[in-house]
Amino acid sequence: MLKAPNGTTLAFDFGEARIGVAEGDAEVGTAHPITTVTGNSNEAKFETIGKLLQEWQPKQLVVGLPFHTDGTEHEMTRLSRKFGQRLQGRFKLPVYWVDERMSSLYAESLLAEAQVFGKKQKQVLDQVAAQAILQSFFESGATEFFNGRPEH
Structure with a gap:
């Protein structure tokens, strides 16, 4: 595991x-x-992400990788x-x-604790899942690092 910078x-x-x-x-x-970033095209989503990067000036980015519960990859792993x-x-x-297998369950439980349900929950679930992914990164480090070349 890599320590979070x-x-x-x-x-x-x-x-x-x-x-x-x-x-x-x-x-x-x-x-x-x-x-939560939405858009009709990938270009629109990346434009919004570009604005977020300008605003927050991050030093690095973290992307959650979904896996089956047994650790095997699937189509969303590839897309992520x-x-x-x-x-x-x-x-x-x-x-x-960062392995994100439990992030959505964690996000749902956090939102339930905060009494956020239904449509309100759906609106924020993805960003709270991103919060769980980032918290995991801070606590456990990253499983892999990509810097322009394949990880394997």
Whole structure:
């Protein structure tokens, strides 16, 4: 496992329709949900992400990698990797990968504790999942690091 570096970090919970985003800093060790990116095209989503990067000035990015419960990869794992590689290629920032298998369950339980249900929960679930991914990055480090070359 790689230790989480200091500096502002943005984390992404990638989905084809919605991308949850959270921010934080390993020095402080806390993550906060900030927004959910949507758009009619990948270009529109990356434009929004570019604005977030301008606003937050992160030193690195974290992308959650979904796996089956047994640890095997599936189509969303591949799409999440592709998304992270596009982030790195477009914005020239280091991208770290974090196993996100439990992030959605964690996000749902946090929102239930806060009494956020139904439509309200759906609106923030992805960004709270991104918060869980980033918190995991701060506490456990990253499983992999992508800097423009294949991880394996």
